[in-house]
Ligand SMILES: Nc1ncnc2c1ncn2[C@@H]1O[C@H](COP(=O)(O)OP(=O)(O)OP(=O)(O)O)[C@@H](O)[C@H]1O
């Protein structure tokens with residue numbers, strides 16, 4: 457053996473990649489240690505010189521490997537990726553390079569291959585791809601959320617001006633006035649608009665929800681009870697609640713709406729009738745925000761309807777995504793459901809295929825029942841609106857139509873109202889007068905509502921403050937004593953209630 461042949465022997469034997477050479481009958485004529493070890497790993501057999509290599513494989517793999525070897529024996533140089541191995545032992549993915557072996561005259565006398573187990577690399581690539589997909593999806597949702605939140609916020613102001621003016625108008629109309637029914641129709645349309653914006657705000661997560669622990673099964677039962685006759689006689693309803701005694705972080709009004717939205721979708725997917733099943737159970741899952749597995753309560757809503765293609769399922773929760781004909785769907789149903797579960801710290805999963813029905817799972821974080829004793833952050837229970845009795849209220853809002861309607865609504869019940877179109881103007885008025893309360897828009901150009909309120913309370917400690925906003929950030933509200941938040945669009949009753957509770 458020459459020195460260079462020794463060197464090739466050392467190189468071949470010390471590599472971790474299996475290498476083997478074979479003659480024109482596919483008999484092994486040489487292999488390195490790695491080849492012997494790797495073949496033993498995948499088939500628990502030690503190869504021998506002279507073995508007909510394809511015969512050592514399981515039948516369906518034998519024809520594949522023989523095909524590769526024959527291509528190389530015809531002179532082709534190529535690389536393939538294939539799974540080889542005993543499925544009961546281990547079956548890695550191999551990247552295998554083939555080339556013919558030629559004698560000094562250039563005649564093909566056999567071929568050889570060297571292989572590499574790339575299972576780990578493929579898995580890492582797949583994980584990276586899926587992580588990138590998840591990230592792209594969540595960035596997209598975030599962007600859509602910001603956009604819809606912005607639109608919904610402006611739209612809310614408009615609705616509030618429309619609804620408020622209509623209420624004021626209807627106060628001025630006699631009960632039998634012929635124009636009354638037009639006002640009522642318009643008010644109805646405005647309140648439908650308000651429901652839409654609230655679904656949008658739920659999706660965009662700019663609307664703060666009243667999330668608190670609730671025993672899930674009774675809450676679900678109540679939500680399902682609200683469906684009443686909406687499902688129609690063609691839909692068979694089955695309810696299997698299995699989360700008895702467990703509590704979840706949820707917002708009851710949003711849960712009611714989510715169940716309604718899911719039931720409507722199921723009904724629409726089953727035009728010829730079918731079965732709708734609601735169930736609940738305790739499960740383990742990874743929180744969408746990351747971290748280790750935790751307890752969730754899973755609400756599952758299954759129908760036997762037409763199902764969704766993968767492309768539809770991937771976009772189903774986007775606001776305004778709908779496959780329904782004009783006028784039948786706005787594409788906000790699942791957006792609300794998604795916004796709701798995400799704000800609770802949970803997640804939404806869709807399992808569906810065309811013709812195979814749909815299952816939508818809502819995961820809500822499980823919480824301990826003891827947390828339920830937390831005091832409610834928002835006042836509940838109806839209070840009779842107090843008459844203003846000449847007390848002064850300062851209204852600060854940069855939106856003229858919103859400010860005017862708030863002011864007029866307060867004047868109609870006997871308050872004196874001072875108006876300011878921004879924080880600076882409001883503070884100027886506060887330097888001369890101490891009102892009984894201030895109503896402040898939260899999002900304003902320049903100084904925001906929280907800053908205005910803080911400065912106002914420096915001048916007049918314990919001045920009752922009511923924020924009016926579509927958006928709000930509770931952290932910003934923390935430092936302000938006695939703040940109440942009214943969500944736009946505010947109806948007159950809500951406004952009067954907030955003012956009287958602030959004054960008390
Ligand atoms: N249970 C279901 N079966 C089949 N497809 C569904 C189901 N639920 C949702 N989808 C699909 O997802 C789309 C979006 O649903 P989503 O509830 O957000 O909007 P929509 O029902 O079209 O309109 P909206 O709920 O605002 O009236 C639907 O148009 C439909 O294609």
Ligand SMILES: [Mg+2]
Nearest residue numbers: 717721789790
């Ligand atoms: Mg829907």
